[in-house]
Structures are given as structure tokens and as C-alpha cells.
Amino acid sequence: QSALTQDASVSGSPGQSITISCTxxxxxxxxxxxxxxxxxxxxxxxxxxxYDVSNRPSGVSYRFSASKSGNTASLTISALQAEDEAxxxxxxxxxxxTVLFGGGTKVTVL
Amino acid sequence: QVQLxxxxxxxxxxxxxxxxxxxxxxxTFGDNYITWVRQAPGQGLEWMGWVSPNNxxxxxxxxxxxxxxxxxxxxxxxxxxxxxxxxxxxxAVYYCARGWTLNYFDIxxxxxxxxxxx
Numbered sequence: 001q002s003a004l005t006q007d008a009s010v011s012g013s014p015g016q017s018i019t020i021s022c023t024x025x026x027x028x029x030x031x032x033x034x035x036x037x038x039x040x041x042x043x044x045x046x047x048x049x050x051y052d053v054s055n056r057p058s059g060v061s062y063r064f065s066a067s068k069s070g071n072t073a074s075l076t077i078s079a080l081q082a083e084d085e086a087x088x089x090x091x092x093x094x095x096x097x098t099v100l101f102g103g104g105t106k107v108t109v110l
Numbered sequence: 111q112v113q114l115x116x117x118x119x120x121x122x123x124x125x126x127x128x129x130x131x132x133x134x135x136x137x138t139f140g141d142n143y144i145t146w147v148r149q150a151p152g153q154g155l156e157w158m159g160w161v162s163p164n165n166x167x168x169x170x171x172x173x174x175x176x177x178x179x180x181x182x183x184x185x186x187x188x189x190x191x192x193x194x195x196x197x198x199x200x201x202a203v204y205y206c207a208r209g210w211t212l213n214y215f216d217i218x219x220x221x222x223x224x225x226x227x228x
Contacts, residue, residue, distance in 0.1 A: 003154070036214035038155070045205060045221055046147075046155065051214035089155050093213045097169050099145065104154040 004029070004090055004102035011108040017078040020105045022090030023071060028100055030071035034093035037066055037075045040104070041086045049088075050075065077107070085109045112137040114206055114219035124228045127194040132206030132219050134187040139163035143209045144189040146180060148202040156202075160212060161189060196226045 005023040012018040022029070029035055037050040048057055050066040053073065063084075066075045073092075077084055090102040117131040132144065145160040159170035161180035168180050174193065182189045189206055204222045207215035 034213040040149075040155070045218035046207070047218075048214060048216045051216075057216060087154075091155075091157075091214070097212065098171065099157040099160070099212065101147075101155040101157055 002100075004092060004100050006088075006090060006102035006105045008103070009106040009108065011110055012077075012080045013110045014080055014082065016080050017076060018080060018107065020075045020077075020088055020090075020107070022073040022075070022102045024073075024092055024100070025071065028071075028092040028094045029068065029073055031095055032093065033068070035066070035068055035073040036091045037064075037073075038089045038091065039086050040089060046089070080109055082109050112208070112217050114208060114217055116204075116206060116219040116222045119223045119225075121225045121227065122196050124197060124226060126196050126226075127192060128196060128224050129190055129192040130204050130206075130222045130224070132189040132191070134189075134208070138187050139182060139184060139189070139208075141210070143212055144180070144182060145207050145209060145212075145215055146191045146204060147207060148204045150199065150202040153202075158191070158204075160209075163189070193224075196224075198226050198228060200224065201226045 033053045035053045038046040040046045053068045054066050063078045087104045089104050092100050113135045115133045146158040161168045163182040177194050179192045206219040208217040209215040
């Protein structure tokens, strides 16, 4: 299976909202509710932001929200802050018991 | 607080094998799954496979099937990922991560840099 497709980069000014999209193929995003999102900063381990499409783990800011429609999942960061500058990856568990990652989206805070 | 502590940096030559460890501190593996993910320089995250400490069940990415083995030792709460026949494109930071299910992974190790030189 191919990787999930993400925009390479998204930028926004502090205080704005941005949305990152993640498109899959048949058998992954559209077939279940097992989409998750991770934040990756240089030199740091990935951090789970969202699981099962739209659930936030304890301790993750309310400014991160997510949804899914058909074979496209979306992550929205509201009230953008400088600390949000990072790479963001979507992930989907598939019917084949494998895991797919997106190519990653670089978020720049202007 | 559960932490996953990985082994240190490795430098290998082409064709060699590497075995990276991932020890859980602050908790046992329990019924968690351990997945392994890598990130090559300038590239995105790549899922490699998962192992169940409960029953040793595994699933590997097709790309590395035949070259990788993932195991766990319940008595030491340690997971291992062995990759054989190393090539230059295996140069990456390798992460282990824990999940209660295979849907998502909430605790990640600090990463292990593996460099393969020819």
C-alpha cells in the first residue's frame, strides 16, 4: 500500500487557524476510524496529538482538532503559536493489520 | 510515568546486522503492542512493523520483510528490532513506540540513530 498523501507545507500567522489534509486510498482512511496524528519536532520523539480520527489524549492542547470525511482526514490547529512550528504526520491502521504514514506536512509560523 | 528507553547510536557497514533495544521503565509491557518506525535523513516517518509481547505475533512492512525480526522479552520488559543485510538507505533514526491497540501509539522512545556506511 502507498503512503498517505499530505500537503508538503502549510504556513500561517500567529493567532490564525490552519488545516492539514491527509488523503488515503481504499482500505485505509475510508474503511475505519483509525486515523491518528503525530507532531515531530527536530531532535524529539514523535508526539501523539489525535487518535481514532478526532480524540485528543490527555495533555494535548484543545487547539488541535481533527475530523474525517470519506478518504480524507484533516487536522486543524487553531490560534496558531510559534511553538506549533513542526512537522505533522497522519497515520492510518489498515485492514491488512499494517500502519501507513503520510509524507508529513511542515508547518511554518510566519 | 512510563518511558521507553532505547539503545545508543550504532555505526555499521553495508551487509552487517543491527539490533536495537527498547526497554519499558515505570511499567511492564502488559498487553501493549510495540511498533517500530524509522525516519531517514530528510524523509518522513516509515512504519516498519509491530510485535505483540503477549503472544509474540508480528507484522512487518513488505519493504523489509525477510530482513527484519522483532521480538520481546517480557521478564526484562525489553523489545528488540534486528535488521539484517544493512544498506545505505537503512541509515535512519529508529523509534519504538507503545500502543494499547494498533490504531495509535502514545509512548515513544527517544530514537536510535543507525548509520550504515559502505
